Amino acid sequence: xxxxxxxxxxxxxFRERLQGRLQPDDIHEMTAYVQTPANDKKKEQLFAFIFxxxxxxxxxxxxxxxxxxxxxxxxxxxxxDEIVDEAMRTTSETKRRNLLTLLLRQPFTPANxxxxxxxxxxxxxxxxxxxxxxxxQLIRLAYAQCCVxxxxxxxxxxxxxxxxxxxxxxxxxxxxHNVLKAIDRKPKK
Numbered sequence: 001x002x003x004x005x006x007x008x009x010x011x012x013x014f015r016e017r018l019q020g021r022l023q024p025d026d027i028h029e030m031t032a033y034v035q036t037p038a039n040d041k042k043k044e045q046l047f048a049f050i051f052x053x054x055x056x057x058x059x060x061x062x063x064x065x066x067x068x069x070x071x072x073x074x075x076x077x078x079x080x081d082e083i084v085d086e087a088m089r090t091t092s093e094t095k096r097r098n099l100l101t102l103l104l105r106q107p108f109t110p111a112n113x114x115x116x117x118x119x120x121x122x123x124x125x126x127x128x129x130x131x132x133x134x135x136x137q138l139i140r141l142a143y144a145q146c147c148v149x150x151x152x153x154x155x156x157x158x159x160x161x162x163x164x165x166x167x168x169x170x171x172x173x174x175x176x177h178n179v180l181k182a183i184d185r186k187p188k189k
Contacts, residue, residue, distance in 0.1 A: 014046055018060040024067075031067045043075060050099070055092055062098035073105050080106055084117045093131050100137040108145045118145045122155070126162040132169045139175040143182060153183050 017026060034042040049061035068076065076083070080103075087099040106112075121142040124130050130138075139160070146152040160176055168176065 014049060014061075015052075015057060018049055018052075018057040018064070019054065020056075022060050022063065027064050027067045030064050031069070031072070035069055035072050040075065043072065047076075047079060050086060050095065055095075058090075059092055059094045059098070062095045062102075066098050066101045073102075076102060077106055080112050081114075084114060088117065088120050093134060097131070097134050097137065100134060100141060104137060104140060104144070108148050110148055113145055113148050118142065118152070121145065122159050125159050132171055136171040136175040139172070139179055143179040146183075147186075150186060153186065157183065 014030065017030060020026075030046065033039070034046055046061060046064065050058050050065070052058040052061065065076065083099050083102055087096050087103065090096050090099070121138040124138040125135055125142065127135070142156050142159070146156050157180070160180065163172070163176060
């Protein structure tokens with residue numbers, strides 16, 4: 001598919017692309033297609049596929065969104081609650097990991113901070129049935145949310161202390177170390 005050809009642009013079919021096995025070149029092609037302010041409608045169409053009943057389509061759509069440029073990550077900010085809801089609801093660990101990646105790129109503010117999502121993160125951190133990569137993301141997301149209300153750092157430290165004494169995987173060990181170091185650097189009130 002040549003994206004410089006206007007006829008090819010009109011015939012671009014996200015569903016067909018998302019149903020197959022994606023390569024990074026496929027993803028770059030899709031994101032190049034939607035990454036202009038004039039293509040917000042196309043971004044909406046791509047975003048809608050994260051809710052698709054077909055697991056491969058929804059997983060691939062979430063993965064594609066992680067390749068968005070900084071400007072298009074701004075566009076995703078208005079989708080914050082939808083991304084949070086789907087990250088908590090999905091049974092696909094692949095999609096959850098990609099949605100959490102999107103959330104790590106967004107700021108948490110008093111306006112978008114949700115206790116249900118903070119609880120989801122805190123409960124997932126010590127849960128050994130959750131994949132390691134996701135647990136590492138949950139540590140960083142819990143920290144980002146606690147930064148909004150620093151009085152929550154004590155609760156986060158308590159949850160993180162549950163990991164002490166375990167042989168931790170490198171990604172969890174690194175996230176744990178970095179977050180504890182960041183908490184210690186925060187000015188005390």
